[in-house]
Amino acid sequence: MSDYALEARGLTKTFGGFHAVKDVNLKVRRGSIHALIGPNGAGKTTCFNLLTKTLTPTAGQVLLDGQDITKLRSAQVAKLGLVRSFQISATFPHLTCLENVRVALQSNNGTAFQFWRSLKAVEPLNQRARELLAQVGLAGREETPATELSYGKKRALEIATTLALDPKVMLLDEPTAGMGHEDVEPITDLIRKVSAGRTILIVEHNLSVVSSLCERITVLQHGEVLTEGTYAEVSTDPEVITAYMGGVDD
Amino acid sequence: MTRILLLAALAVVALAAPFFVYPILLMTILCFMVFASSFNLLLGYAGLLCFGHAMFFGTGAYIGGWLMKEGGFSIELAFAATTLAMAALGWVVGLISARRGGIQFAMITLAISQFVYFLLLRAPFTHGEDGLQRIPRSDLFGVIDVSSNLSLYYLILAISVAAIWFFYRIVHSPFGEVLRAIRDNEGRVESLGFVPERFKIVALTLSAGLAGLAGAMKASVYQIATLHDLSFHVSGTIIFMALLGGLGTMAGPMVGAALIVMLNDHLAQFGEWALIIQGTVFLVVILFFRRGLVGELQAFIRRRSAKA
Numbered sequence: 001m002s003d004y005a006l007e008a009r010g011l012t013k014t015f016g017g018f019h020a021v022k023d024v025n026l027k028v029r030r031g032s033i034h035a036l037i038g039p040n041g042a043g044k045t046t047c048f049n050l051l052t053k054t055l056t057p058t059a060g061q062v063l064l065d066g067q068d069i070t071k072l073r074s075a076q077v078a079k080l081g082l083v084r085s086f087q088i089s090a091t092f093p094h095l096t097c098l099e100n101v102r103v104a105l106q107s108n109n110g111t112a113f114q115f116w117r118s119l120k121a122v123e124p125l126n127q128r129a130r131e132l133l134a135q136v137g138l139a140g141r142e143e144t145p146a147t148e149l150s151y152g153k154k155r156a157l158e159i160a161t162t163l164a165l166d167p168k169v170m171l172l173d174e175p176t177a178g179m180g181h182e183d184v185e186p187i188t189d190l191i192r193k194v195s196a197g198r199t200i201l202i203v204e205h206n207l208s209v210v211s212s213l214c215e216r217i218t219v220l221q222h223g224e225v226l227t228e229g230t231y232a233e234v235s236t237d238p239e240v241i242t243a244y245m246g247g248v249d250d
Numbered sequence: 251m252t253r254i255l256l257l258a259a260l261a262v263v264a265l266a267a268p269f270f271v272y273p274i275l276l277m278t279i280l281c282f283m284v285f286a287s288s289f290n291l292l293l294g295y296a297g298l299l300c301f302g303h304a305m306f307f308g309t310g311a312y313i314g315g316w317l318m319k320e321g322g323f324s325i326e327l328a329f330a331a332t333t334l335a336m337a338a339l340g341w342v343v344g345l346i347s348a349r350r351g352g353i354q355f356a357m358i359t360l361a362i363s364q365f366v367y368f369l370l371l372r373a374p375f376t377h378g379e380d381g382l383q384r385i386p387r388s389d390l391f392g393v394i395d396v397s398s399n400l401s402l403y404y405l406i407l408a409i410s411v412a413a414i415w416f417f418y419r420i421v422h423s424p425f426g427e428v429l430r431a432i433r434d435n436e437g438r439v440e441s442l443g444f445v446p447e448r449f450k451i452v453a454l455t456l457s458a459g460l461a462g463l464a465g466a467m468k469a470s471v472y473q474i475a476t477l478h479d480l481s482f483h484v485s486g487t488i489i490f491m492a493l494l495g496g497l498g499t500m501a502g503p504m505v506g507a508a509l510i511v512m513l514n515d516h517l518a519q520f521g522e523w524a525l526i527i528q529g530t531v532f533l534v535v536i537l538f539f540r541r542g543l544v545g546e547l548q549a550f551i552r553r554r555s556a557k558a
Binding site for chain 1: 420422424425426428430441442443444456
């Protein structure tokens with residue numbers, strides 16, 4: 001088994017001649033929390049979408065546990081244990097919290113196409129769904145429609161839904177984006193808690209979150225890898241400082 | 251408990267109604283309730299706006315009518331065969347359209363329905379503009395006579411209740427749960443390892459089957475099947491019924507269907523004015539009752555109970 005849970009080789013995406021992502025090589029070590037950072041427009045989200053198969057790369061390869069997943073659809077990738085979250089919180093607003101998580105649990109349950117059975121058929125999943133909700137601090141909110149949750153709680157629900165698939169690799173797209181200060185810390189703690197036994201790649205703007213969570217950091221600029229290292233290394237790199245502070249823009 | 255009482259009251263009303271109201275009107279209401287529910291399954295629970303839903307209803311009327319008139323089928327077999335045939339058509343339409351969402355899906359279904367319209371206009375067995383006339387109400391199981399309005403009413407009532415129960419079962423099934431999730435956020439469902447198209451195709455298959463059944467029932471009630479049942483006008487009417495009653499509620503589109511059928515029946519005496527009155531009602535609903543009648547009622551009850 002490869003040391004790296006997720007690997008990108010020469011990943012490139014062009015939109016009509018514009019290189020959004022260019023020859024990105026990325027290795028995410030198994031069991032680590034790895035961050036992808038960079039100034040606005042650096043191609044973080046495009047890169048992220050390529051890794052999760054939401055976009056198809058123009059060139060290059062994506063490997064999950066050493067297996068080439070470049071040609072697979074995002075649903076197939078999810079079955080292999082690579083699950084993403086979204087920048088805009090992705091819950092099912094008109095479903096209750098319990099239903100939100102239960103839908104994800106149905107993914108591996110073989111009941112999803114049973115239109116002739118009552119919901120009793122999925123009641124055995126409720127126990128696990130309640131555990132997952134409790135894990136993210138949503139105990140007692142099982143019957144609340146997702147739309148009525150606060151922004152921070154929606155993100156927590158989204159993480160519970162993702163955890164329902166018991167993914168080997170979780171990709172989190174700006175988990176604290178748009179969050180008030182009081183919500184950032186609980187979510188950071190939650191990510192640390194659920195990272196046990198998993199590999200996490202996270203795209204994040206908030207550098208204090210990155211510094212407290214991530215062992216390795218890859219910095220993107222203009223769609224290319226600028227540098228990679230620990231937070232201490234990266235944050236003192238003159239090129240990174242220039243990229244963030246503006247400086248002389250090639 | 252209130253629910254059981256409500257259902258019991260409804261059952262009494264439904265059983266006694268034909269002695270007070272013209273049975274043909276009641277049966278029309280039932281047919282459109284089933285048709286509206288099939289539409290609701292798509293738009294209200296899967297987020298799919300089918301702009302040509304009349305193709306399943308109208309084609310169902312032709313097939314059901316032809317099987318009873320020329321095929322010598324007993325009534326229940328004609329209904330069952332029509333349901334299966336329309337489910338098959340729905341499956342084919344799903345294969346073509348389900349990869350698309352939103353307005354593209356609406357336009358593709360509209361295009362296919364126009365295609366089916368002209369196909370049936372040209373097909374010899376439909377008798378073109380004349381339609382299929384004098385369709386017999388063939389015996390139930392080949393032995394029980396249902397040719398009178400009253401006996402047919404009870405048969406149509408029983409089948410409609412079964413169809414609506416089936417609709418309820420689909421919505422409240424493991425499949426229905428995933429379907430509602432797709433309606434809310436398709437991309438997310440896909441990222442959880444599902445292939446949303448497959449669910450949409452199944453939903454379209456089931457919905458088309460129910461719509462076809464409604465069409466076959468209507469053919470047995472009016473003993474005629476015409477191109478009108480396939481027309482865009484009927485596709486539009488069903489959208490109106492669903493919006494009037496309230497999308498995404500179980501009962502809403504059925505209430506909408508009943509109201510519109512009764513309104514049309516009542517307004518028939520006003521001739522052209524009927525359309526103007528209908529348009530006004532539509533405007534009022536869009537402006538003031540966005541959730542539809544049943545949707546607004548539910549919201550009102552929720553607010554009341556939240557206060558209490």
